[in-house]
Amino acid sequence: MSTGPLISVIMPALNAASHIGDAIRSVLDQTWQNWELLVVDNGSQDDTARIVSEFNDPRIRSFLEHRRGVAHARNKGLDNMRGSFFAFLDSDDLLPPRSLEARASILLARPELQFADGAMERWNAEMTSLITTVTPGYSGPPFERLIRIDPSCFIGNTWMVRRSPGTEVRFPIGMSHSEDLAFYLLLGREGYYGSTNEVVLRYRTGHGSAMSDLEGQLNGYVRLLLLVRNEIPGVTQGQFKALRQRVQGIMLRSYLKEMRPLAAIKALLRLWR
Incomplete structure (x- = not known):
């Protein structure tokens, strides 16, 4: 669609x-060509x-930056975008051919929607x-589900957003984990x-060591809790408690899976402060 x-x-x-060429080609192969x-x-x-x-495609614009983190890089894109809708794609992931069209079609058919989502496939590193x-x-409304990290509404960086006066939100600088959830929480008040059952993202897993990923x-979750408590107005005590319990459960299971019970206890204490 042009x-x-x-x-x-x-x-x-x-x-x-090692992967960015495939990621870019997945954008070039979209059925929705006005991107x-x-x-x-x-x-x-x-x-x-x-x-x-x-x-060699004029629709591709590149920006060279000093190493200032993924949040800064995404904000650079947000500051320079021209589209009526926007979405994100990491350089090691892939968009299925109908990814843009599937989500844009929802926003066009339902003008009351600000956000359109879809299914995500998780693949191995290869x-x-x-x-x-x-x-x-x-x-x-997504906020109540987002703050509970509910997979019926949040499965990753898969949203397409309709630009409007309320979407000038930026990613919190310095966050390298959970920055997408933080962004959507700031945006989703x-x-x-709405969402589609179509797959809109093929996500590549298996990068980095398990230990560094857990730390x-x-x-990221510590920063997220601080942001929700200090920078998002109107969050109730019950909502904050639900978020804290959710991330504590996620980290507890993750550390125990790696057979690190002492680290699990330390993580729970950090998240309780």
């Missing part, structure tokens, strides 16, 4: 040479910039084996959410 609103796809990249891709290179030391430059498919199933996840 008509319809312009969709901005924002892609942060850091040392992504722009903003690639924000976050200080890569490999061939990321060269690979991006080899795509993208050769499908692990699971997660499908949201909610329609309505107003507006309505990063814990730090």
Whole structure:
């Protein structure tokens, strides 16, 4: 589809040479062709910039930045986008061919919606084996579900957002884990959410060590709790307690899965403060 609103796809990249070509090609292969891709290179030391430059398509714009984190990179894309709708794609993930069209069609058919979502496939690191498919199933105001990290409304960085005067939100600088949830919580105080059963993202798993991922996840949740308590007005004590209990449960299960009970206890204490 070459008509319809312009969709901005924002892609942060850091040392992504091994996968970014496939990610960009998945945007090029979209059935919805009225898009722009903003690639924000976050200080890569490999061939990321060269690979991006080899795509000779005026719809692809690249930005070279010093290494200031994924939140800053996404904000750079938000500051420079031109589309009526916007979505995100990490440089190691893939969009199925109908990803943009499936979500944009929801926003066009239902003008009361601010956010459109869809199913996500989780694949192994080589993208050769499908692990699971997660499908949201909610329609309505998203905030109450977001703050409970409810998978009927939040499964990852899969939302498409309709630009409006209420969507000038930016990612909290310095967060490298849970920054997408923080962004949606800041964004989702107003507006309505809808979803499709179509798969809109193929997510690649298996990066990094389990230990470093857990520590990063814990730090992200600590930052998230501080943000919700201090920077989002109107959050009730019950809502904050529900979020804290949810992230405590996630981290407890994660550390115990790695046979690290002492680290699990320390994580619970950090999240309780």
